[in-house]
Amino acid sequence: MGTSPAIVLAVAASVLVFVFLKVKTRQERLNRLLPPGPPADPIIGHIRLIPQEGQDIFFHELGKTYGDVVQLKILGQSIIILNSVEAAVDLLDKRSANYSDRPTLPVIELWVNIAQSSNALKK
Numbered sequence: 559m560g561t562s563p564a565i566v567l568a569v570a571a572s573v574l575v576f577v578f579l580k581v582k583t584r585q586e587r588l589n590r591l592l593p594p595g596p597p598a599d600p601i602i603g604h605i606r607l608i609p610q611e612g613q614d615i616f617f618h619e620l621g622k623t624y625g626d627v628v629q630l631k632i633l634g635q636s637i638i639i640l641n642s643v644e645a646a647v648d649l650l651d652k653r654s655a656n657y658s659d660r661p662t663l664p665v666i667e668l669w670v671n672i673a674q675s676s677n678a679l680k681k
Contacts, residue, residue: 595629603631
């Protein structure tokens with residue numbers, strides 16, 4: 559007894575809708591935590607907005623519009639622009655413990671775990 563193509567199509571469509579809604583709600587939740595910034599293009603983000611020269615003036619103008627802390631997104635990576643000394647001191651000095659974590663590198667962690675386990679076996 560075979561599966562009806564309509565049922566397979568309905569299940570596949572349901573899975574796609576579920577994944578789309580899950581990704582969309584995650585992005586909306588993350589965007590609420592980030593500082594304001596100009597509207598971004600899909601996928602490439604703000605890459606077309608940033609000039610080749612005069613970036614300091616561009617970032618200063620963004621600061622006038624969106625405040626001392628501005629968020630830009632380039633190819634899915636968020637970039638935070640600090641437009642005042644006060645914002646820089648507050649985030650980088652006073653709250654440095656919150657932001658001083660390094661990115662995780664899974665390959666390096668795997669290598670370290672293998673090295674540690676092989677050292678434990680030698681003992």
